[in-house]
Amino acid sequence: MPAADRMRVTLFIPCFVDLMYPKVGISIVHILERLGHTVECPEDIACCGQPAFNSGYWEEARAVAGKTLRRLKDAETVVIASGSCGAMLKVFYQELFAGTSDAPAAKELAGKVFEFSDFLVTRLKVEDLGARFPARVTFHDGCHGLRELRIKHQPRRLLSQVRGLELVEMPEEVCCGFGGTFAAKFPMISTAMGEVKCAQAARTGAEYIVSNDSSCLMHIQGLLDRQGSSVKTIHLAELLAHT
Amino acid sequence: MNPAPARQFKTDAGRMSRDLRHRELIQVALGKYSVIRDRTRSAYQDWESARDGASAIKTEAVGHLDEYLKEFAQKLEDRGTKVHWASHPEQAREIVLNLIREKKARCVVKSKSMTTEEIHLNEALEKEGFEVVESDLGEFIVQLRKEAPYHIVFPAMHLTRGEISDLFARELGSPPTTNPEDLTMTARRVLRRKYIEADIGLTGANFGVAETGMISITENEGNARLTCALPKVMITLMGIEKIVPRLEDLALFLPMLAAVGTGQPISCYNSFYGGPRQPGEADGPSEFHVILLDNGRTRLLADPEQRDALHCIRCGGCLNVCPIYRNVGGHTYGTTYSGPIGSVITPHFRGLQQWKHLSYASSLCGACTQICPVKIDLHHHLLQNRRNASRQKPSFLESLAFRAFAVLINSPGLYRFSKTLGRFFQRFHPLVKGSTLDPARAWTRTRDLPPIARQTFKEYWRTRQ
Numbered sequence: 001m002p003a004a005d006r007m008r009v010t011l012f013i014p015c016f017v018d019l020m021y022p023k024v025g026i027s028i029v030h031i032l033e034r035l036g037h038t039v040e041c042p043e044d045i046a047c048c049g050q051p052a053f054n055s056g057y058w059e060e061a062r063a064v065a066g067k068t069l070r071r072l073k074d075a076e077t078v079v080i081a082s083g084s085c086g087a088m089l090k091v092f093y094q095e096l097f098a099g100t101s102d103a104p105a106a107k108e109l110a111g112k113v114f115e116f117s118d119f120l121v122t123r124l125k126v127e128d129l130g131a132r133f134p135a136r137v138t139f140h141d142g143c144h145g146l147r148e149l150r151i152k153h154q155p156r157r158l159l160s161q162v163r164g165l166e167l168v169e170m171p172e173e174v175c176c177g178f179g180g181t182f183a184a185k186f187p188m189i190s191t192a193m194g195e196v197k198c199a200q201a202a203r204t205g206a207e208y209i210v211s212n213d214s215s216c217l218m219h220i221q222g223l224l225d226r227q228g229s230s231v232k233t234i235h236l237a238e239l240l241a242h243t
Numbered sequence: 244m245n246p247a248p249a250r251q252f253k254t255d256a257g258r259m260s261r262d263l264r265h266r267e268l269i270q271v272a273l274g275k276y277s278v279i280r281d282r283t284r285s286a287y288q289d290w291e292s293a294r295d296g297a298s299a300i301k302t303e304a305v306g307h308l309d310e311y312l313k314e315f316a317q318k319l320e321d322r323g324t325k326v327h328w329a330s331h332p333e334q335a336r337e338i339v340l341n342l343i344r345e346k347k348a349r350c351v352v353k354s355k356s357m358t359t360e361e362i363h364l365n366e367a368l369e370k371e372g373f374e375v376v377e378s379d380l381g382e383f384i385v386q387l388r389k390e391a392p393y394h395i396v397f398p399a400m401h402l403t404r405g406e407i408s409d410l411f412a413r414e415l416g417s418p419p420t421t422n423p424e425d426l427t428m429t430a431r432r433v434l435r436r437k438y439i440e441a442d443i444g445l446t447g448a449n450f451g452v453a454e455t456g457m458i459s460i461t462e463n464e465g466n467a468r469l470t471c472a473l474p475k476v477m478i479t480l481m482g483i484e485k486i487v488p489r490l491e492d493l494a495l496f497l498p499m500l501a502a503v504g505t506g507q508p509i510s511c512y513n514s515f516y517g518g519p520r521q522p523g524e525a526d527g528p529s530e531f532h533v534i535l536l537d538n539g540r541t542r543l544l545a546d547p548e549q550r551d552a553l554h555c556i557r558c559g560g561c562l563n564v565c566p567i568y569r570n571v572g573g574h575t576y577g578t579t580y581s582g583p584i585g586s587v588i589t590p591h592f593r594g595l596q597q598w599k600h601l602s603y604a605s606s607l608c609g610a611c612t613q614i615c616p617v618k619i620d621l622h623h624h625l626l627q628n629r630r631n632a633s634r635q636k637p638s639f640l641e642s643l644a645f646r647a648f649a650v651l652i653n654s655p656g657l658y659r660f661s662k663t664l665g666r667f668f669q670r671f672h673p674l675v676k677g678s679t680l681d682p683a684r685a686w687t688r689t690r691d692l693p694p695i696a697r698q699t700f701k702e703y704w705r706t707r708q
Contacts, residue, residue: 013701043655060642063645147612186603221691
């Protein structure tokens with residue numbers, strides 16, 4: 001790869017990916033390095049501030065988001081392993097910091113943040129990562145990625161190149177019921193929504209539910225485990241790292 | 244302590260979410276609807292441009308509401324209609340009651356109108372001893388059950404044919420049947436007599452056309468036409484936001500309302516009413532009254548951030564796609580307007596602190612915003628309601644929790660320390676998992692929680708440096 005095409009990618013690892021799904025981050029590091037890019041990861045930021053923001057506590061959200069915003073100021077390109085946190089950085093920071101001195105920084109950040117699958121397909125124009133994953137899978141669109149960032153074809157393009165993989169779509173794009181603090185504030189509604197999602201996925205006959213959002217998968221896998229289901233969940237990055 | 248509507252919502256939502264029979268009924272019905280709707284939408288050359296067009300017309304109408312309302316009222320009055328203005332529900336109810344008393348009426352037949360639900364008109368009329376008959380089949384059914392409409396377009400969608408048969412047998416003495424045609428005929432036999440007996444026909448309005456001074460009513464059963472045509476006096480209750488500037492605007496709105504509302508290319512009957520019977524005309528009501536209702540709408544108009552909620556054409560599309568609505572059902576909301584649009588506007592109409600819980604009862608998935616034919620930014624308005632609610636009256640505990648979280652997450656040392664603490668305590672978690680002693684019970688009652696990894700990403704990253 002010519003040095004000019006080599007990118008310096010700043011990886012933003014959200015707290016729950018760091019603590020519970022490290023493999024997702026490690027897979028992204030491996031994939032990006034295999035493609036010849038340099039990966040860096042600021043160690044002192046861990047959250048986009050979405051829980052407080054979504055709960056309506058914008059001042060408290062700015063206390064977290066402000067640090068993340070400033071730490072990512074000098075980044076060339078920011079890649080994020082979650083459509084939801086990605087939407088927070090790309091879309092909602094501009095609202096959160098509107099009218100503050102950080103507004104220009106939020107606008108600048110929006111232009112250089114990419115959700116992982118979008119970064120590969122749209123920015124790097126890479127679809128075939130040489131992955132092999134012989135299984136029948138279905139894809140769950142995380143709502144923030146789908147509707148705030150308009151990520152729909154990117155993960156499917158990537159999956160279409162995976163050896164041995166068969167993608168079976170679910171009939172509807174419907175929320176899994178996670179919704180951040182919603183899952184704890186209204187656990188019964190959240191659970192019912194998740195059960196509907198799991199049933200839709202089961203009807204496709206898929207062995208795996210793939211998504212580009214670990215938060216949705218944490219909720220879905222949590223339900224599947226409790227149901228004793230044999231269906232498993234896997235993050236897109238982990239799947240693509242399988243060779 | 245949470246306000247009563249919040250407690251009621253939480254209790255009912257918990258019960259309905261576990262009701263598998265209800266879940267199956269609604270998922271199947273709305274699953275079929277979404278297939279038909281998408282087929283109808285695919286006949287549009289460019290659905291997104293149609294949405295842009297509809298949104299632009301409504302932005303214009305709502306942005307100049309004062310002028311268009313004046314024009315609308317003037318045109319109506321020019322042809323002999325009496326226009327009434329009501330700021331509050333009681334005023335609107337009083338106007339209707341006075342008209343009934345003035346005409347010495349006894350029986351009122353109604354076509355479907357959510358605005359009359361909003362002002363609780365039926366109860367008010369019945370309390371004064373007048374008979375009110377709903378003529379829309381779904382509304383007729385829920386009226387017999389003494390229930391509020393379950394959905395703004397499909398009022399009785401929560402009932403099976405068997406339940407409707409039982410209801411008709413009990414209330415109307417008809418023989419049991421699950422044949423939809425027979426059930427419809429039973430209702431029709433009752434209703435046809437009522438149209439003739441009624442002294443007053445009361446309707447809602449889907450649109451009010453400023454340019455021509457006309458009410459536009461959309462329906463599938465022909466009941467609204469009979470409600471307007473047979474009784475001597477016609478009353479229409481309409482929210483002030485239902486205005487469109489020009490008649491030609493309906494060329495866009497009528498098909499879009501049908502497409503998202505029911506999946507039809509166009510509804511069976513779309514009728515325009517321009518006034519009472521004119522000299523030389525053979526039929527129609529001899530008197531026509533239009534009541535224009537505010538009831539909080541001007542408050543919404545004054546909010547530049549959420550003003551677009553007044554674009555709503557009450558198609559019910561956002562309810563149909565909402566995964567929360569699909570699981571908790573229409574009655575759980577405890578509001579006239581349920582689903583996402585109800586969660587957005589009810590706090591404006593009836594108080595933010597009392598009704599903010601509806602804005603929190605959302606995963607913010609955005610399916611509502613995506614379907615809305617007039618492009619109301621519904622799920623972002625839910626976020627704004629949350630922001631406004633906690634700004635106005637912050638919860639001390641929640642604010643404290645988020646402040647503590649900020650300190651913890653911003654300090655790498657504290658973050659590492661809490662990780663160590665978490666690892667220590669999670670060893671004992673299986674002992675209390677899902678029980679009332681479990682601090683994570685809201686999650687673990689129905690879901691497993693993954694443990695903190697043996698090596699977190701940050702720990703992995705350190706080993707690489």
